[in-house]
Amino acid sequence: MSDFIRKGWCPDAWRPMMAGDGLLVRVKPRLGRLTRDQAAGLANAAATHGNGLIDMTRRANLQLRGVSESGWRVLLDRLLAMDLVDAGADHEKRRNILVSPTWRLGDDSHRIADDLLARLDDLPAALPGKVGFVIDAGAAPLLHDQPGDFRIERSDAGDLMLRADGRSTGCAVALGGEADALIALAHWFVASGGAAAGRMARHDAPLPGWAEGALHAAAAILPWGRGTSYGLPFGRIDAALLARLAKALPQCSGLRTTPWRILLLEAPVAMQDDGLLTDPADPLLRVDACPGQPACAQASVETRDLARRLAPHMAGRLHVSGCAKSCASAAPAAVTLTGRHGRYDLALDARAGSPPLRAALDRAAVLSHFGAA
Known part of the structure; x- marks a missing residue:
């Protein structure tokens, strides 16, 4: 092997x-x-x-x-x-930092991310490989709904806050002390048995007093600008x-x-291509679909051609997963199709692998169910 x-x-x-x-x-x-x-x-x-x-x-x-x-x-x-x-391979493994994509040189998001990147060696060695950090310190928060275990966010009052994923509120953090707070929370996570849970959102140990707070993160927005933004199907x-x-x-x-x-x-580029989505309302932007069969050995069904056929018929989010691993999205979707033994299980308002409303559907039956045949 x-x-x-x-x-x-x-x-x-x-x-x-x-x-x-x-x-x-x-x-x-x-x-x-x-x-x-x-x-x-x-x-x-x-x-x-x-x-x-x-x-x-x-x-x-x-x-x-x-x-x-x-x-x-x-x-x-x-x-x-x-x-x-x-x-270094160990350094690369630890570099799991999601930064607000609209950061500007020298702003809080850029400053904090740079501080954390410079201190990757200070993170605990036993931190699970899938654990990550979110830096969302811009004036207009973007990443509130994106997964990340240890987070610096802009609060609804405009202050910077530290929040552990899975907790609805966080605590104020001193300017310049954000990397210290993130690293300290990561060490607490490991010391309190978080590695067994795997992710912060699944770790139910009470937070240390210094990491508790009542601040709420500001509402997230989705950036889109004509000529400078392109969706990828x-x-x-x-x-x-x-x-x-x-x-x-x-x-x-x-x-x-x-x-x-x-x-x-970062600069306007006008380009037309079938591989670029220019309309923020394009239904393909509401679709998650893993590569599926045959690109993935774990998948038992084709995913993306079916998702493309179904997308115009969906009012909410669609997730087509080749298996129950849910690699394309861990979040619930309005309609979820999960591959199992070469057929599709259909679930509503659910994650991949959830108990199905209808089970073992073939492709034709799926298309017919949504009027896409």
Whole structure:
């Protein structure tokens, strides 16, 4: 069995994971930003060493697909040279930081994220690999509904606050002490048995007194601007399209990745392509669908073609999952289809793998149920 076949953890560039179409190599752009040259280099690397397909994840990371085992090390060296991967595998594993994608140079989000990046070695060694940090300190909060275990957010009163995921309120944090507070909360999490729970939201130990508070985070908004924002169907972009976007950007500009599978460009770029969504009301932006069969060995059903057929018929959010692992989204959706033994289980207002309203539907039955046949 290949050393790359593992389950129950998140891959990165140092530890890729074998999928149905080859190795999955995850790149975590610092501050969720690619310079123009990094975007162009990443596109070339994806086409040269993979199958040219790049997926954006719910943590604003990018996954290169179809990489061969023999070509992985060459790809890793290229990513290191582009400063898209940390030189140490342990450092890279800890660098799970989701930052408000509209940060500006020197603002609170940028400052706090930089402080935390400089102190990754201060995090506890026993912190589970899927645990992450959220820095959402802009004037207009964006990430309230995005998963992340230890969070710095803007409160509804305009102050900075520390909040543990799964808790509805947080406490005020001193200016300049945000990284200290995040690191201290991570150490408390490990010391109080949080590693067994795996995630902060599942850890029911009472918070230490210093981390408790009654502040509420401000309401989140979704950024979208004509000419500078493009949605990616199912979060996927191919290397050729990414290369075209990079070429169209000014030399000193770049692009931002987001957890909503929307690319934010730092300069206006007018481009028409079937792989870019320009309408904020496009039904595909309300759809989550994993790669499915045959790209994923865990999936027993095709997902994305079916999701594309169903999207115009949905009033709420649709989630089509190739199996019960729920990789595309952990949140409940208005309509959820879960693959099981080559057929689809249908559930409403549920997560993937929930008890179905209707079970073992074939593709035709699913399409007929929603009037999409």
